[in-house]
Amino acid sequence: MTGEPLTLLLVEDDELTRTGLHALLSAQPDLTVVGEAADGAESLPLVERLRPDVVLMDVRMPRMDGIEATRRLRAADDPPKIIVITTFESDDYVYDALRAGADGFLLKRAPVRQIAQAVRLVAAGDTLLFPDAVRGLVRARTIPAGRPRLPVPLTGRETDILRLMASGLSNPQIADHLTVGMETVKTHVSNVLAKLGARNRTQAVIFAYESGIVTPGERALGPP
Structure with missing residues (x-):
């Protein structure tokens, strides 16, 4: 270095x-x-x-x-x-x-x-981000009955991006998985963080679990 x-x-x-x-x-x-x-x-x-x-x-x-x-x-x-x-x-x-x-x-x-x-x-x-560990942390918590609601609705593609983030994929890996350019992924990730009011990807992933977008037992990485 x-x-x-x-x-x-x-x-x-x-x-x-x-x-x-x-x-x-x-x-x-x-x-x-x-x-x-x-x-x-x-x-x-x-x-x-x-x-x-x-x-x-x-x-x-x-x-x-x-x-x-x-x-x-x-x-x-x-x-x-x-x-x-x-x-x-x-x-x-x-x-x-x-x-x-x-x-x-x-x-x-x-x-x-x-x-x-x-x-x-x-x-x-x-x-x-260690997806298994984050899932374990969320599973060990008692999620309140009234799950947090999204401050601003995510588009379908933004939801896909968030699910892939929850799988621990980096931006280049997400780009490969969705067959899109890196700049497109960066734009979507920035939009997801802004809409969730998250400071970083980890906060966004925790919110994904807490809100039910991704469940602790779910395999978040799905087909493109």
């Missing part, structure tokens, strides 16, 4: 975990850890001062948890990309952090190469 290294801020209340992540990620030639925070409250002024490209955010922390910190960071001008890290894949905190605007999540036991690649992906504008 060429150019300036990507900058990271680590937000984790366990000092041993934080120190280990710092050492392992700093060993990557294209990544630089510019700061550490022990909780969400401590991370806010650090993000404003250091302007990291990506924040690795624990979810369960004292004083201010990762959900509230993510919500506040996403509300700021030019927010960083945020990856929440957790011990348990089915953690309700993760679900809430994703709804608050996190760009994806990782398990703390993930290999360092996977964590490093996740940082690169979200920094490049991709969303770190």
Whole structure:
């Protein structure tokens, strides 16, 4: 990878975990850890001062948890990309952090190469989305009887795009699946996010499950 290294801020209340992540990620030639925070409250002024490209955010922390910190960071001008890290894949905190605007999540036991690649992906504008895990998170939640309604109706093609997003497909994969151009897919994805009021693809996919457009047990990827 060429150019300036990507900058990271680590937000984790366990000092041993934080120190280990710092050492392992700093060993990557294209990544630089510019700061550490022990909780969400401590991370806010650090993000404003250091302007990291990506924040690795624990979810369960004292004083201010990762959900509230993510919500506040996403509300700021030019927010960083945020990856929440957790011990348990089915953690309700993760679900809430994703709804608050996190760009994806990782398990703390993930290999360092996977964590490093996740940082690169979200920094490049991709969303770190694991469809099976998102389905599991939604399935584990109690969806209220009155499902959320779409703020603005989606067209048939936009609904197809959303279903394919829920399958974890990237824009190039969606373009191949539907046999359309990349610019067409980008336009549809932008329209879907705007109509749902979603900050990123992960929020859009969660809304797709919550609203019943896609159900947790459904195979979202269908024929073109």
